[in-house]
Amino acid sequence: MIFISDNATGVCPEIMHSLQVVNEDSTIGYGNDPYTKRMELAFDTFFEKTVHAFPIAIGTAANALAVGTLCPPWGAIFCHGESHLYCSECGAPEMFTGGAKLIELTGKYAKICPEDLDLAIRKCTKGNPHVNQPAVASISQIAEAGVAYTLEEIKTLAEVAHQHDMYFHMDGARFANAVVSLGSTPAEMTWKSGVDVMSFGASKNGAMMAEAVVFFNSELVRDFEFRRKRAGHLISKMRFVSVQLETYLTNNLWYKNADNTNKMARYMRAGLAKIDGVDLVYPVDANQVFVTLSQEIKHHLRDGKYDVYSQGGVVRFVTSFNTTEQDVDDFISAVIG
């Protein structure tokens, strides 16, 4: 199952260890424990700012809770048609907002651009009771085609949103890969660029099940705790999720994991680029390599026990925190057949 998806790989040793350590203790539930407190401080350090971070076990929920807090039922959320929010969550954003409308934008590499965003927002006239009201613009960093937004792009999109009195949300399911890829800091990529709220992901980069909704503006937290509980996402033994996040943020574990992941993706891309019958589809900024493959190569891979899932003819391979050069070399050999 190797290379099939971010979730095929399990948990990195540091996080597995921390789960055992926390298990030696007995403490209070629902996040009123010292591990959760430490996790909160770790987020403050990570973002160089006092933030409000709420552990969530599942990524879809982090996204849906985040936009649910920012968008009223009659609001509109603007995002790319290939974003996880728009097309891979079976209507979770609609459920958590109480029925808001997601407005589909297009754009190369699954990235939206400021002109399209502005135009789409202007079609929903502010104050006109007949139309959904612009409330949130959302991007995925890394975008779903495996490409990063530059800091400049993020800033410009956030400005458009804020000019229209809207909020700017980032789906950071692969946030660490983006930070490593751009060589920026977590702060630069988020609140310094205008992100109001983000869904922070660790599960794709070495955690078992650990995400967070992070508010960079305390005023936006509002009724979040009621929303979380009501959606069934207040975790009873929360410390087991909090400690994953704390460990992930400490000693640059997030960086180490993402750095290996990204390097292995580039290494795979380099190997694939030389092979006839393989065409790279998108740039490789992080851990996903999108290609088209000849039928012959597909056969080779399946003979080599590699799974090949394609959507619209495009095949995706995903590297991981524990991918080795040997893993990639073996894979390349199987591609060649």
Added chain:
Amino acid sequence: MIFISDNATGVCPEIMHSLQVVNEDSTIGYGNDPYTKRMELAFDTFFEKTVHAFPIAIGTAANALAVGTLCPPWGAIFCHGESHLYCSECGAPEMFTGGAKLIELTGKYAKICPEDLDLAIRKCTKGNPHVNQPAVASISQIAEAGVAYTLEEIKTLAEVAHQHDMYFHMDGARFANAVVSLGSTPAEMTWKSGVDVMSFGASKNGAMMAEAVVFFNSELVRDFEFRRKRAGHLISKMRFVSVQLETYLTNNLWYKNADNTNKMARYMRAGLAKIDGVDLVYPVDANQVFVTLSQEIKHHLRDGKYDVYSQGGVVRFVTSFNTTEQDVDDFISAVIG
């Protein structure tokens, strides 16, 4: 934090071990993995019947997804006013049903009785478009006062529900404790007594975060998978929850844990019964001991570093899979002061 709640204690060693074992493997996500398949079979064996069991990380969500599948937005759910469903989920059942009404019933020991249930149902005239339509009756087994419904009571309540063409749901957050307490089988306590769907809990009895929605009738599964995803409860690395449940159901781990828990609660009750200033409030069928305490005893306990949470003057102590007689003896000493 010992004795404060079911979630104060961590994970039993067998389940911690299984998490490490599953982590050595790399496999596909979202439940399409061999561990989830094995968990499904373990549930079939456990219930002596082919059932449909869906792993859920959080208990509130298991309850809300279960009733959400059974009750339309204009439906009514009948349950005890002290049930978790009614008063401890911040409206999760309302959210997951799309806005159904929970009708509050009363009754000794947080248990509902057939006469009250029947009467309340009859007030919501079937087919009258002005009133919410009776859809679900729900009980907690163990009920929230720590007392078990007898098999006979369950059967009678289920019959009332079915006579009115409604479904019968069981919140089994402490199901293992109930089975051990009554000396019945899981099958007898559920589908053989008329339960249509249950929320199955393991987190309170040694798991890290592992619950399940179990359908005893395949027709009721309907759109469950869409509901689960849309609520943000389809777990990416689901195998890490599935394996907790499989381990829990295998080699009678669930029984072993619950048996110790119940025994220690009875042992605590026996110890407390002898002490002046302690009054037992409810019978102790499972792992919860409800008492009233004199002010003096409260001081003793706090001096001994035991937390004393009370609601309406009633204090609850909870034992666990790893509680020892020594733990209880120490506690009793602290009570005596």
Added chain:
Amino acid sequence: MIFISDNATGVCPEIMHSLQVVNEDSTIGYGNDPYTKRMELAFDTFFEKTVHAFPIAIGTAANALAVGTLCPPWGAIFCHGESHLYCSECGAPEMFTGGAKLIELTGKYAKICPEDLDLAIRKCTKGNPHVNQPAVASISQIAEAGVAYTLEEIKTLAEVAHQHDMYFHMDGARFANAVVSLGSTPAEMTWKSGVDVMSFGASKNGAMMAEAVVFFNSELVRDFEFRRKRAGHLISKMRFVSVQLETYLTNNLWYKNADNTNKMARYMRAGLAKIDGVDLVYPVDANQVFVTLSQEIKHHLRDGKYDVYSQGGVVRFVTSFNTTEQDVDDFISAVIG
């Protein structure tokens, strides 16, 4: 069908006339017309205060939109178990709030009392994310048993709500009858007694289909216009509803209609009181006479072509703006048989 319900009688001549007058004109839709503007001013005069009044065609919607504006999805609304809001709207308040919980209170004559309200509110601990948050207390004036709250009772209930930082809502489906019955002013019965928002009814007192949501505090209007449109309650040719309300509020038409209605109910009560086999169940403050009837009398009535609907053995007769003494005399004769 006479006496069966408030909606059995049609439209009073003044309102029918105004519909014809407005029809001679052609003007802009959705409430941006001069008739709606005049209606707004008429409400200001009626309530001796600048209010915000939104015409709604249907009473259930007026109630649901009102509480939907005041109560978040995780909120709780406290009302009597026999109130229209609680038991006759098939979950409309739940739909319009996005899934809030209605907490059932009891009390004589379908009226709630301050002690019960306060107690029920305190059970939902403020700030505790596990429980629905107290948001609204709602009363029906006239209450569903045909009895009026005194001004003192209204004030005390509103104070309880406000002490808990909640809003106070009045369902005024029979508001005119209440004002006439108590001899107070509309202002005294509402904002001067602490009502924040009311559902104002005219359909039961001579209009065709005309209700309003009235905000006594402009800050609470918030997103009302979006909520109304999204619920399908923004009326295209709104002037035809607005003009009904304007006419109703002008030249004391509301008073004239309600005064006759109440008088005829008292006249009916007096007539019925003398008859063996008739027992009055509740005081008659407005237009509803609740009685129990002997089987013999029920036969007499049906022979006389009067419908007899009973709920739980209690029969309700309702008078109207156009009921005459002769109508009541004929009815009494039929009762006697």
Added chain:
Amino acid sequence: MIFISDNATGVCPEIMHSLQVVNEDSTIGYGNDPYTKRMELAFDTFFEKTVHAFPIAIGTAANALAVGTLCPPWGAIFCHGESHLYCSECGAPEMFTGGAKLIELTGKYAKICPEDLDLAIRKCTKGNPHVNQPAVASISQIAEAGVAYTLEEIKTLAEVAHQHDMYFHMDGARFANAVVSLGSTPAEMTWKSGVDVMSFGASKNGAMMAEAVVFFNSELVRDFEFRRKRAGHLISKMRFVSVQLETYLTNNLWYKNADNTNKMARYMRAGLAKIDGVDLVYPVDANQVFVTLSQEIKHHLRDGKYDVYSQGGVVRFVTSFNTTEQDVDDFISAVIG
């Protein structure tokens, strides 16, 4: 305000008269009256089939209730981006479905085409829990650009929907205009062409406030009555809406009104076509004439007290059941200036 919108004109004399007639009677509420029964029969005759027709006072609600019945919360509704459903209802379809997703299609004259529909549906893989499930395709007949779908186009679109096990909905806010325009029958344009459920409009063609949800398949009615009540759209004195519809369907009133309306639009088009500075934007199939106007002409019109509303530079004029050739001649004179 003449020519500004369908709702600027009031009620035709036949319907005003019928309101007076029904008002002479007193009868039971909520649709259990003889007028509603007669309206139901009138719909059967109109459609040459036993249908299920439910009166609704407001068009947005008719649309939202119709699709709400056909589409689950995790479903997808496919419609044109300029359709009323998609862009003019502030999220009512989302509210009434419990949060479904509306997928925006494009196409000339605000009409969707079968190829685009099929492609968009295929992107939402059936059975995949990660994506909204295709449930409904919806068209407006007359489409929002004032152009009619041909019967052949309707049939082909319905076939695409049915091939994917979806339902086919028609927003018939201007249905009579379409029937007159195509010279077909109501039956041919609906169930004989594959329409499952329609929103039937009369308010734009001479009624005061009267629409209907019409089911051509009794199985689809399901829980409609609960949905209607819960949305606050069960009308207390329903007979006053039913009688509008009955009158509208009787003696070809619908045809007479729509025929004049369409004729006057064509007459206006012909007049405008000759004028420099006026450019026709879309074909004129029904009652809407879309043009671009020179600045000079806009001034002329405003001097002549005609309102000129434009959206994206396009101006719309709407004729009505009572528009006369003189009205149009006067208007043309004002255009010329």
